[in-house]
Every structure is written in structure tokens, then in C-alpha cells.
Amino acid sequence: MKTFRRKQVVKRLRILIALATVPLFLAACGNLSSSNMSSGSGSSKTGSTQLTGQSTDGDYEGVIKSGHYQTSKSRGVTNSQDSGNTYNLKSFESGMLNVSKKVFSTKKYVFQEGQYLSSSTVQNWLDRQSKSNDTGLNPKDNGSKSPDKRNPVYIQALEEQDYMTQKNNKLSLSGVTVGIAVNSVDYYKKEQYGATYETKISKAAGLAYAKKAANTVLQRMRQKSALKNVPIVIAIYRQASNDSLVGGTFMAYSQNKAGATTVKDWTALGQKxxxxxxxxxxxxxxxxxxxxxxxxxxxxxxxxxxxxxxxxxxxxxxxxxxxxxxxxxxxxxxxxxxxxxxxxxxxxxxxxxxxxxxxxxxxxxxxxxxxxxxxxxxxxxxxxxxxxxx
Amino acid sequence: MKTFRRKQVVKRLRILIALATVPLFLAACGNLSSSNMSSGSGSSKTGSTQLTGQSTDGDYEGVIKSGHYQTSKSRGVTNSQDSGNTYNLKSFESGMLNVSKKVFSTKKYVFQEGQYLSSSTVQNWLDRQSKSNDTGLNPKDNGSKSPDKRNPVYIQALEEQDYMTQKNNKLSLSGVTVGIAVNSVDYYKKEQYGATYETKISKAAGLAYAKKAANTVLQRMRQKSALKNVPIVIAIYRQASNDSLVGGTFMAYSQNKAGATTVKDWTALGQKxxxxxxxxxxxxxxxxxxxxxxxxxxxxxxxxxxxxxxxxxxxxxxxxxxxxxxxxxxxxxxxxxxxxxxxxxxxxxxxxxxxxxxxxxxxxxxxxxxxxxxxxxxxxxxxxxxxxxx
Structure with missing residues (x-):
């Protein structure tokens, strides 16, 4: 069900990840400070890289490649969370930026939408663990339809943000933030098109589950060569319920040094x-x-x-x-x-x-x-x- | 039909002209420069008068009485024009402000919504002339339903704006702007709930009709004692058609000195x-x-x-x-x-x-x-x- 709904959303949002390759006259936008760079050692094949320009010191600049914004590799997937409470979506993303700012200064780092976790990877992670999906971070379906006996879907969204630094006119990955959004209420149906039921998830239970998942996520990310040796911040967000007039909040985050494969400690956040x-x-x-x-x-x-x-x-x-x-x-x-x-x-x-x-x-x-x-x-x-x- | 539609709109917009009389603690908003004044010679009955504060030099301040915004006496009536093209509405009102700024400086004058032409007066003026309404500025219904033979409704909206000056801590009326909006297309129905037909009105025909009406309006306004001796600006606006992606424009305006009862000359405006x-x-x-x-x-x-x-x-x-x-x-x-x-x-x-x-x-x-x-x-x-x- 969950998968069905998520896939629909994904379809609806039309993930057009592949960036068009039409080269553009980029010098046209050269009014930016530090905004024109070649991407890599003179490779003109991939086109030149620009930054979006910074509105205020408190904002990150973003990355433009060949005139197109570098959209997220898992674009649309994390948007599944907008199904119920649209506030969660903005709140989760801008909250991730705020947590990142504690670690990656906006003066030094440039923001890039997540480029390392693909759409299908994130989708599989967000699904339940099953015979066909052993990477699912959500618990197996135990068959129960009872609000208190079933295994709820804990993790509703997962998003990657990349933080780049500039050296010798080249941008390189220098940090990653991963946001894990846990439900406060898991909405489910007993039958397709049927009534919606709720399994409540306490703050403590959600946090504990997400911390365990964060460890798994960190280990898996370290298996990608590009992510082996960068600092990875993992931040845990608790979604607001669908009837809330405000989005959820971040509960905790961990800073994991380059190379670390287990989360050592968490910093609690007192957001309300x-x-x-x-x-x-x-x-x-x-x-x-x-x-x-x-x-x-x-x-x-x-x-x-x-x-x-x-x-x-x-x-x-x-x-x-x-x-x-x-x-x-x-x-x-x-x-x-x-x-x-x-x-x-x-x-x-x-x-x-x-x-x-x-x-x-x-x-x-x-x-x-x-x-x-x-x-x-x-x-x-x-x-x-x-x-x-x- | 026209009348029916207009009345519906009026109803829908709920003209709550009567200002509530609950007195408010006004000193609470005293942070404004020149914003607290008594209204008139120490009369505390009507409550004190405030100004809204000015965001930029290019904007007029507005009048607040007893904590309530002084809404227009004919509030809602001129809104009838929003029936077709919503751009006309904003464009007409902010255009009137712009024409007024040519005559009444934002440094010296304070804006007040029209207080002298009542809702019923404006409604009658906007209706067709008929046995029951001899003040109608629009032509008599000649009975024809043919687009070219019928008398179209020329004047679609009429709005008053007041311009006040401050002297001895008292605001007094020092100028009035009246906007007359003429149709470029008059939309009509041959039968209630039937199809909509159109009578096109050329720019020249609309302008000529409005100029004649402006004279009548000026004469009628001079009959009100409060308006006898103030400068009156009359501005003529041409409504955009319903399918336009932009509102209409002002074609001309006339400055009429205090006391003048006929419009002497018009200044053409080249707005497009x-x-x-x-x-x-x-x-x-x-x-x-x-x-x-x-x-x-x-x-x-x-x-x-x-x-x-x-x-x-x-x-x-x-x-x-x-x-x-x-x-x-x-x-x-x-x-x-x-x-x-x-x-x-x-x-x-x-x-x-x-x-x-x-x-x-x-x-x-x-x-x-x-x-x-x-x-x-x-x-x-x-x-x-x-x-x-x-």
C-alpha cells in the first residue's frame, strides 16, 4: 500500500532526473562572485559549473551545471511525505539546511542537491523489509491490521544534501547531510480505497528506531567510494500528524567524521x-x-x-x-x-x-x-x- | 441583467459600510510620525483619527478612525468590474492612485477611501437610465438584443478617492479623484442564464461617452456642500476584455479647480x-x-x-x-x-x-x-x- 502510494506520488511528480545536455552560453550569467568554474580538470565535456548566487550570508549557494540546476538524484521520492501534511515537506527540507548550517558554514560550503543516493535506492530503503527488498529500513509486515499489533511504518522520508567546497576552481564533495523523517502517526488502510486507520508512534520509539536505522544508513553510505571519506551528518525529524497546522521538528543529529562507520553520539535538539x-x-x-x-x-x-x-x-x-x-x-x-x-x-x-x-x-x-x-x-x-x- | 449581476456582487462582497463604534485604545499605535490626531475641534465623540503609516515616500498614508480603517462609502459597488477580468480591478484602483499622484503629492496629502458618494448613489449612476432611475449614466435600454443595434452599457465602474491635508492637527478634504471605467466590450445575455454576447465599444466611442458622463458627475458632485469647493480630478479608464491577461489603462484625466462645474480640458494619457x-x-x-x-x-x-x-x-x-x-x-x-x-x-x-x-x-x-x-x-x-x- 505504502509502496503503491509512494510510487504514484513519484510518478505524479515526474522525476526528470536526467539533465538535458544542451550546452548553454554560460558566461551570460557571469555577474556572480565566484560563480563560474570549470568542473574538474578542464573537462569541457560535462559542461561548466556555476553557482546560483547568494542572496544573503545566511544562505548556501546552489550548483548549476551546464545551465541546469543540479536536481536531486532521488528527486520526488522524499516528496511522498507531502501526502498528508504539506507543512512537513518544507519544514523537513529547510530544517535540514538549518542543521547543516551548524556543521557546514554557509561562507565556506556550497549546497548541492543529493547526488549519491538514487531514486530507487531511497525507495527501497523507505519500503518495508521483505523477501523482495532486503534493504528496507521499515519493519516487516507482520500481517496484523490492528493499530497496536501491526508493525508501523516508522520511516516516512529520507533525503540527502551535499555540501561542496571550492578548491583550485573546482567543486568537491566535503560533507553530506542525511535527513531521516519518522512518523508520529502511521496512516494505513486495511483494504485498498478503504478507511484510513492510525498507528501512533511515540517520540521515544520513533527516535530509537531512527537511531538504529541511521547506523545502517551510515554503513551503507560508506560503501560508496565517493562517500567513504567525507563527514556525514545524520538528522532525525519527527513528522507532524496530518491534522497539524505546523510541520514537524528535528529531534537529534549526529556528526560523523570522515570514515566513521558507526554513529558514536547524538546531539539532542529542543525544537518545538x-x-x-x-x-x-x-x-x-x-x-x-x-x-x-x-x-x-x-x-x-x-x-x-x-x-x-x-x-x-x-x-x-x-x-x-x-x-x-x-x-x-x-x-x-x-x-x-x-x-x-x-x-x-x-x-x-x-x-x-x-x-x-x-x-x-x-x-x-x-x-x-x-x-x-x-x-x-x-x-x-x-x-x-x-x-x-x- | 446588469443590475442583477451587480447587486449579486454587492451582496457577495458584503458591504459592511457602517463602522463599528467600539472605541479602542488608540495610543497603542502611536509609533507613527504624525499619526495621532484628534478629528476635528476636540470632538472625542467620533473617536480619534490615526494614519496607517507610510511604507515609502511614494505611497499615501491612509486614514484610520477609532481603530478601524475608514472604508469606502460605496465599498463593493465598483468591485462589480471583477466579474470578468480580475486584473481590471487592481489596475483601475492603483491606476487611480497613480493619476492622483500627478496632482496630489504623497508628501502633502493623505489618502482616504471615498466618503461622499454612497453605495446606492454609485449603483444608480452605474445603472441604465430608466423611468425608475433618472440618474443612470448608462443609456436607456432600447429593447434591441442585437450586438450592434442595442445600447451598450458603457460605464462599468465608478470610484471615488479622497485626498486630505492636515492642518492644526486636523484632517480636511482637499481634493477628490473620481475614476470612471468604460467597457471595451459590454458582455450581455439575451435571457437569464443564457449565452453571453458581446457589444464592442471602440476606444474613441468609450472616451467620448465617458467625457460626457464626467461633466454630469462633476455637476452632481458640486451639489454636495462638502465637495463644492475642492479640486476634483476625473480620470477615464478603459477596461480590458475578459480574455485579456492584463488589466485596462487610463486614457485621460481632467483637473477641475475648486468650484468648477464643467470640465474644461482633458490631458490624454498614453498608457499601454x-x-x-x-x-x-x-x-x-x-x-x-x-x-x-x-x-x-x-x-x-x-x-x-x-x-x-x-x-x-x-x-x-x-x-x-x-x-x-x-x-x-x-x-x-x-x-x-x-x-x-x-x-x-x-x-x-x-x-x-x-x-x-x-x-x-x-x-x-x-x-x-x-x-x-x-x-x-x-x-x-x-x-x-x-x-x-x-
């Missing part, structure tokens, strides 16, 4: 995601943030006669707020109303929302995004943009 | 909207812009294995480009792909797109907007933002 306004009976790690948000929300909701919702996703590290994504849904408004509203939000956000962390505010209507504001962690004022058309 | 890539057989006012866009498009389309569309709306004044809204539609991509793509766009947009005019680039997938870039006219680099979630 919260949705504001906090549901009754629940609480935010920091009550000041919750009341800041409530003040903001009530100010903003009074602006128009009708405003359908002000919510936010907040991420914490322990009790410390890391950032906030605010979403405002409006009924239809005129362009002048959106302009005025956005100006007002600029003041209200600065006045009420927590300081010192990155925050963005997105204003959407049924016609899509109307305007948006953002402030980086070090800034005081929110920058804003109102979407317009001619 | 173009969609890039230009359709075969058509041409852009400036072929350099067209080839710039084509270069940009082909560079960008090579980035990913599949990219569904790169288009742009461009606005010209005569042969001079005024700005561009670029839209890129992607298939689903992963978050890291969107980050890299946006970095790449930052370079490619700077390299290929025309300089010296405001440009923004919006990247959307079926999940909505993924990232966006923008550059003001005086800037060299594009600022970018990738939408993310936790």
Missing part, C-alpha cells in the same frame, strides 16, 4: 513548533510571546469590518523563540484597502510582535497572496510588499 | 499594457524590452527540467517602459529547489530584465506563491524572499 493563538488547554513555551501575538491579533482584526483569521506558526528552541510565520486571511479587499492594511501591519507588527527573531507576515485572500511583510532578526522595521498587477 | 512574450503578429512599443524578456525567459526556463510558464505584464507610457510584473509558474518543487531557483533569478533578472523601472517577479506553484523578487526603479539589485513554514 507552536501554533498561535494557542489552543485552550495548551500553552506556549513562553507566555510573553503568546500575549504579544494576542495583542497583535486583536489590533489587526479591528482594522477591517471583517477579517477571517490571524494565525502564526512559531518555532522554539527550548523556551527561546526562534522565529514566526504569521498568516492573515482576508475576505476580498480592494487594492487601496490592501495598501493601507499593509502599512498598518508594518506599524502593528513592529509594535506588538516579539523582537530579535525573524518574522514574516503573509496576507492572503481567496485570490492568493496580496501582500507580505518581513523582518530579519537583527532589524527593527518590517519591509513590506503589496502584490499588484497592470 | 503589454503581455510578454508578445503574441505573434503583435509588437511591443519597445523591441529591446521584448528581446530582454525573451532572453530572461529562455535562461530561466532552462534552470529546471520542467517549468510551466514565464510571462510578464508590462506597462508603457508612449514608448517608455514604466514597469513590469513577471509571473513564473512552476510545477511542484522542493524547498531547496525554490531557494536555489530564487537565488538564480536574482542574478538572471538583474542581468537580463530592463533597468531603471520597478520590476517584480513572482514564483508560484499550485500551492500558491513560493517566492518573489522585487526591485524599485532606482535600485540595481533585486531583493528576494522565499516563503517558508515551520
Amino acid at each position: 513548533n507552536v501554533v498561535f493563538p494557542v489552543e485552550s488547554g495548551q500553552s506556549a513555551p513562553n507566555s510573553n510571546d503568546a500575549s504579544s501575538f494576542t495583542n497583535f491579533k486583536s489590533q489587526v482584526e479591528n482594522f477591517f469590518p471583517n477579517l477571517s483569521g490571524v494565525t502564526a506558526q512559531a518555532q522554539y528552541d527550548g523556551n527561546t523563540l526562534q522565529g514566526m510565520h504569521v498568516n492573515i486571511n482576508t475576505q476580498f479587499y480592494s487594492q487601496t484597502e490592501i495598501i493601507s492594511f499593509t502599512q498598518y501591519l508594518q506599524t502593528a507588527a513592529q509594535k506588538y510582535l516579539p523582537t530579535g527573531v525573524p518574522i514574516d507576515v503573509k496576507v492572503s485572500s481567496t485570490d492568493g497572496v496580496q501582500s507580505y511583510l518581513s523582518r530579519a532578526s537583527g532589524e527593527k522595521k518590517f519591509a513590506s510588499h503589496v502584490f499588484n498587477s497592470y | 499594457n503589454v503581455v510578454f512574450p508578445v503574441e505573434s503578429g503583435q509588437s511591443a512599443p519597445n523591441s529591446n524590452d521584448a528581446s530582454s524578456f525573451t532572453n530572461f525567459k529562455s535562461q530561466v526556463e532552462n534552470f529546471f527540467p520542467n517549468l510551466s510558464g514565464v510571462t510578464a505584464q508590462a506597462q508603457y507610457d508612449g514608448n517608455t517602459l514604466q514597469g513590469m510584473h513577471v509571473n513564473i509558474n512552476t510545477q511542484f518543487y522542493s524547498q531547496t529547489e525554490i531557494i536555489s531557483f530564487t537565488q538564480y533569478l536574482q542574478t538572471a533578472a538583474q542581468k537580463y530584465l530592463p533597468t531603471g523601472v520597478p520590476i517584480d517577479v513572482k514564483v508560484s506553484s499550485t500551492d500558491g506563491v513560493q517566492s518573489y523578487l522585487s526591485r524599485a526603479s532606482g535600485e540595481k539589485k533585486f531583493a528576494s524572499h522565499v516563503f517558508n513554514s515551520y
Whole structure:
């Protein structure tokens, strides 16, 4: 079933991994600092390599080969996780980048989509272990359909990210991060097209299972000659359930030195995601943030006669707020109303929302995004943009 | 039919014109420069007046009364135009702001949504003249259903914008702009729920009709005591047809001095909207812009294995480009792909797109907007933002 669903998704996303080989006039994009390099010792066969350019110091540059973005070798496979909760997908990938930044500095390393684990490899790993698939990282099907007796699918997604360094005008692999996403709830069907049932997986059980799998993954990766001698970071992510209004979080990561074949130790991560306004009976790690948000929300909701919702996703590290994504849904408004509203939000956000962390505010209507504001962690004022058309 | 449709729209948009009277703690938003004023000679009954704050010098600040945005008295009515081509709506309103900026400086004037023409007044004006509605600005129904013999509905929308100045801590009306939107195509039905037919209205015929109507509108406005002695700008807009990928344009405007009851002269506007890539057989006012866009498009389309569309709306004044809204539609991509793509766009947009005019680039997938870039006219680099979630 799982396999069936995953394959459908893969098909739907059309993995066009093979990069077209049409050579392009690359010098055309030469405005980038350090962005034109030959790939390897003068080999013009593979075409030249470029970098995407860096928007801010906090972002990695990406790799372009022969004018095409170097897409992941297992592109689409890890996207299987978007079946239920679309937040998980963005959260898993950008969370992997954040974990990687702890180890691979954005000043020194260049980001490349995973090139070493192929689509079929990752698919087999994500499947259950079976006679036909002895590399499956998920447990054998024990035949039970009972939520508590069956073996759940623990590992829902696995993704590779490569970190390159530049030397003598050549990019070489200098680090790899592998993300392993474990389910908090395994959704399954007893019969095709039937009702969906759930097996809950505790945080502890998921983490323990993923740690064991991480060891296996590390050993297998070391068997590839290109990966034998690079540092490999493995990060474990816990997926949010399908009804969650925010994605999952990373629970732990391990740094494995070049050549290491067993994971020695894990660094625990105290990430927690919260949705504001906090549901009754629940609480935010920091009550000041919750009341800041409530003040903001009530100010903003009074602006128009009708405003359908002000919510936010907040991420914490322990009790410390890391950032906030605010979403405002409006009924239809005129362009002048959106302009005025956005100006007002600029003041209200600065006045009420927590300081010192990155925050963005997105204003959407049924016609899509109307305007948006953002402030980086070090800034005081929110920058804003109102979407317009001619 | 027209009336029926318009009324439905009005209903759908729920005109909640009456402002709630709950007084709010306004000092809470006092961070604005010049943003707290009492409205009038110490009258605390009506509550205090605030401004929204100004994002840039090029934008007007808006008026907030008692914590609520001062919405238009005819809110929703002019929205009837969104029935067919949603671009018209934004284009009409932001175009009115642009025409107003020629007359009422954003440094001196504050924007207020129209407060003098009520919803029912505007509705009657937009209807056909008839026994029950002698104020209708559209011609009588002559009974014909033939596209060429019937009297078309010329005027599709009418909107008022107020421009205030501040003196002794008090805002007072110092100018009004009225936009009159004429159809290029009048869509009508011969029977309810029947097929839609079209009466085409030439640019010249639409302009002539609107100029006559403008005179009537000016006279009627002067009958209101508050509008007797303020400058009134009347601007004539030509709606794009429903199948257009860009909105309409303003054809002309007139500046009428305080007290003037007839429109003396009109200033023609050479606005033209173009969609890039230009359709075969058509041409852009400036072929350099067209080839710039084509270069940009082909560079960008090579980035990913599949990219569904790169288009742009461009606005010209005569042969001079005024700005561009670029839209890129992607298939689903992963978050890291969107980050890299946006970095790449930052370079490619700077390299290929025309300089010296405001440009923004919006990247959307079926999940909505993924990232966006923008550059003001005086800037060299594009600022970018990738939408993310936790």
C-alpha cells in the first residue's frame, strides 16, 4: 500500500532526473562572485559549473551545471511525505539546511542537491523489509491490521544534501547531510480505497528506531567510494500528524567524521513548533510571546469590518523563540484597502510582535497572496510588499 | 441583467459600510510620525483619527478612525468590474492612485477611501437610465438584443478617492479623484442564464461617452456642500476584455479647480499594457524590452527540467517602459529547489530584465506563491524572499 502510494506520488511528480545536455552560453550569467568554474580538470565535456548566487550570508549557494540546476538524484521520492501534511515537506527540507548550517558554514560550503543516493535506492530503503527488498529500513509486515499489533511504518522520508567546497576552481564533495523523517502517526488502510486507520508512534520509539536505522544508513553510505571519506551528518525529524497546522521538528543529529562507520553520539535538539493563538488547554513555551501575538491579533482584526483569521506558526528552541510565520486571511479587499492594511501591519507588527527573531507576515485572500511583510532578526522595521498587477 | 449581476456582487462582497463604534485604545499605535490626531475641534465623540503609516515616500498614508480603517462609502459597488477580468480591478484602483499622484503629492496629502458618494448613489449612476432611475449614466435600454443595434452599457465602474491635508492637527478634504471605467466590450445575455454576447465599444466611442458622463458627475458632485469647493480630478479608464491577461489603462484625466462645474480640458494619457512574450503578429512599443524578456525567459526556463510558464505584464507610457510584473509558474518543487531557483533569478533578472523601472517577479506553484523578487526603479539589485513554514 505504502509502496503503491509512494510510487504514484513519484510518478505524479515526474522525476526528470536526467539533465538535458544542451550546452548553454554560460558566461551570460557571469555577474556572480565566484560563480563560474570549470568542473574538474578542464573537462569541457560535462559542461561548466556555476553557482546560483547568494542572496544573503545566511544562505548556501546552489550548483548549476551546464545551465541546469543540479536536481536531486532521488528527486520526488522524499516528496511522498507531502501526502498528508504539506507543512512537513518544507519544514523537513529547510530544517535540514538549518542543521547543516551548524556543521557546514554557509561562507565556506556550497549546497548541492543529493547526488549519491538514487531514486530507487531511497525507495527501497523507505519500503518495508521483505523477501523482495532486503534493504528496507521499515519493519516487516507482520500481517496484523490492528493499530497496536501491526508493525508501523516508522520511516516516512529520507533525503540527502551535499555540501561542496571550492578548491583550485573546482567543486568537491566535503560533507553530506542525511535527513531521516519518522512518523508520529502511521496512516494505513486495511483494504485498498478503504478507511484510513492510525498507528501512533511515540517520540521515544520513533527516535530509537531512527537511531538504529541511521547506523545502517551510515554503513551503507560508506560503501560508496565517493562517500567513504567525507563527514556525514545524520538528522532525525519527527513528522507532524496530518491534522497539524505546523510541520514537524528535528529531534537529534549526529556528526560523523570522515570514515566513521558507526554513529558514536547524538546531539539532542529542543525544537518545538507552536501554533498561535494557542489552543485552550495548551500553552506556549513562553507566555510573553503568546500575549504579544494576542495583542497583535486583536489590533489587526479591528482594522477591517471583517477579517477571517490571524494565525502564526512559531518555532522554539527550548523556551527561546526562534522565529514566526504569521498568516492573515482576508475576505476580498480592494487594492487601496490592501495598501493601507499593509502599512498598518508594518506599524502593528513592529509594535506588538516579539523582537530579535525573524518574522514574516503573509496576507492572503481567496485570490492568493496580496501582500507580505518581513523582518530579519537583527532589524527593527518590517519591509513590506503589496502584490499588484497592470 | 446588469443590475442583477451587480447587486449579486454587492451582496457577495458584503458591504459592511457602517463602522463599528467600539472605541479602542488608540495610543497603542502611536509609533507613527504624525499619526495621532484628534478629528476635528476636540470632538472625542467620533473617536480619534490615526494614519496607517507610510511604507515609502511614494505611497499615501491612509486614514484610520477609532481603530478601524475608514472604508469606502460605496465599498463593493465598483468591485462589480471583477466579474470578468480580475486584473481590471487592481489596475483601475492603483491606476487611480497613480493619476492622483500627478496632482496630489504623497508628501502633502493623505489618502482616504471615498466618503461622499454612497453605495446606492454609485449603483444608480452605474445603472441604465430608466423611468425608475433618472440618474443612470448608462443609456436607456432600447429593447434591441442585437450586438450592434442595442445600447451598450458603457460605464462599468465608478470610484471615488479622497485626498486630505492636515492642518492644526486636523484632517480636511482637499481634493477628490473620481475614476470612471468604460467597457471595451459590454458582455450581455439575451435571457437569464443564457449565452453571453458581446457589444464592442471602440476606444474613441468609450472616451467620448465617458467625457460626457464626467461633466454630469462633476455637476452632481458640486451639489454636495462638502465637495463644492475642492479640486476634483476625473480620470477615464478603459477596461480590458475578459480574455485579456492584463488589466485596462487610463486614457485621460481632467483637473477641475475648486468650484468648477464643467470640465474644461482633458490631458490624454498614453498608457499601454503589454503581455510578454508578445503574441505573434503583435509588437511591443519597445523591441529591446521584448528581446530582454525573451532572453530572461529562455535562461530561466532552462534552470529546471520542467517549468510551466514565464510571462510578464508590462506597462508603457508612449514608448517608455514604466514597469513590469513577471509571473513564473512552476510545477511542484522542493524547498531547496525554490531557494536555489530564487537565488538564480536574482542574478538572471538583474542581468537580463530592463533597468531603471520597478520590476517584480513572482514564483508560484499550485500551492500558491513560493517566492518573489522585487526591485524599485532606482535600485540595481533585486531583493528576494522565499516563503517558508515551520
